[in-house]
Amino acid sequence: MRKLFATASIAALALSLAACGGSGAGGGTDEGAGSGGSDEQKTVGVAMPEQTLQRWINDGKAVREGLEEAGYKVELQYAGNDIPTQQEQIDQMITKGVDVLILASIDGAALSTQLDAAEAANIPVIAYDRLLTGNKNVDFYVTFDNFNVGVQQGTSLLTALGIVDADGKETGEKGPFNIELFAGSPDDNNAGFFFNGAMSVLKPHIDAGTLVVKSGQSEFGQVATQGWDQAKAQSRMDDLIAKSYQNDKIHGVLASNDALGRGAITAMQNGGYDAASMPPVTGQDAEIASVKMINEGLQYSTIFKDTRKLAAQSVQAAKDLLEGKSPEANDTETYDNGVVTVPSFLLESDVVTKDNYSSLLIDSGYYTQANVDKGSVD
Template sequence: MQKRIFLIAAAAATSLVLAGCAGGGAGGGAGAGAASATAAPSDLRIGVSLPSQDEERWISDGKAIKEGLEKIGYQVDMQYANNDIPTQQQQLDQMLTKGADLLILAPLDGTALAPQLQAAAGANIPIVSYDRLIRNSSDVDLYVTFDNFKVGAQQATSLLEGLGILNKDGTEAGAKGPFNVELFGGSLDDNNATLYYKGAMSVLQKYIDNGTIVVKSGQDELAQITIENYSQDKAQERMDNLLTSTYTGGPILDGALTPNDSIARGVITALQNAGYGPTLESDPKPMPITTGQDAEIASVKSINDNVQYSTVFKDTRILAEQAVEGAQDLLAGAEPEVNDTQTYDNGSMVVPSFLVPIQPIYMDNIESVLVESGYYTPEEVKTGRLQ
């Protein structure tokens, strides 16, 4: 818990410098939610729309947001869109019809909610974009997220560390390769997927250019490597196809840049089915280095078992807390805390943002980062299942 308090304090300290810099959004900045400023929390209703319950992280986010809002006393309308854009649109329409006073949205498609956003703005309903950026709209009051460019850069750095190219401190470790690596990308309808990719390539490109890393499939553009909806099954299918087309009867795959844990697990399943891993002594093919994101419990167990190499921990407790605090400020007619007023241009405005720190996870820091902070129990790490 001390680590968590430190992260919150550090983020808050940074935000003091920029707290007054937030621009106007759906309700015009400080006036947003002014009509609700004198209302009791129990009289206010907040609509929360998240992408799906297929990924553990969105379930954790939803639980943390709902508990935080209800602790203050707000009514909460929590909906999951089942990875279906029309469903999310319909759910938002229903939230507005039922009298939502504020919306917290993690959009499936950052550009697909224009009618709902315009309706909310017309009713002076503040909008918080949660983790995924709402694009091409000036009707956004606040964006709470992680530094997703840094997430991608960290994934690439972890990959290089696992291959022995870099040390943990970022210095050159001496391994020259060439190493065969395949790249996987996130879902194109998620703005964060572009940020992960750009962050990763900012680290990897020079090693691709100098031949240390070889992408034998030739597929290195985001449009070529994208995995729709971050689907584990689709990731497994793509890895199966790559192994058949490029790695049959000769070259060995050394690593895969995998942008989140569900994609990593799909890739690992395909690799295990193809004989990679520690079990086939007659024809040993070491498990390639794989990365990840979200520190989902199944992948944390996989890291602890020395199968997946790393993940990026994004503490959704802190992110949810920041969303709740931002919602509370907006409903009071106040400016929410921000610590970034330059980075997130959504095509219509630079959205005032609050960025939460990230933490890479390896086998040797699962205990100190995830268990000691209370995020997981030792038994959950051991079994790979939440209790």
């Protein structure tokens, strides 16, 4: 199972999911998801980290609906961003005898005991969006190209500042522009990929003096935000403004996700910035509250990672594993979890700005314009 080849196309994925929906374990045929062609309905355990961020609500909903449509029972749990709670939830899923686990971890290194228990019970494990680390018992990883997400974030900031044009070509703009950096949680393996991807395009301009990190805080350990916490980002930006920007302006903010971006924006609003003077702020996850801010000119960009694609790929991987097949991977080299290199399927993401949010988010049916106008999907 560790040696996987080929790239699954979206068309092939759609066809295979349609087939699964028509003849899955819940469809009353002998071609169930389990081994040996049993018609016993299989159960998939799904662990999500929390429901504070809209993206995880969307992910849980999309995964559950995709699995149920494919004919599986679903045990879906949210852990309130509490590691012991998530550990207990997964323990209970294993005890109940789920047939496969899809795990979006709070801390990728904190589930080793559960992974060992899953292995002992012959339950395959799919890491969902966040890599599970420090244990060999991870069968597959489904995520977006996280380094490229960071590249997209950094490039969108450079575009907003006029340092590169819409095609990514340098304009000759020398600045200098004052920027500050807000990275994700240090216990989230993805946070480093996002930050390193962004810095791969920002650091040359920092070294050249076109970009200036006035606070001097430019290392991941200095700018990481535990728990991706919006309030912590706001507090840190309050402190940065007080210490470094009493007599100067912030010209740009790299925020690794929308919650961090909103925290920085709130602090800047409290510091006297309005829509007209707000510097460009990046984000990630296309959370509806941030898309509203983009439409209003308060946030410059976000990264759209379509959870429907991520869910569909996870459903296909679960189906393959339950049928004794190796899920198709398009990356077998990048994601070393410290013990093994986990075969992975990487999806592509999109940069969302005020100019294209309608075509990417509204036309695709992800949100409605009414959702954007009120900043809520309720």
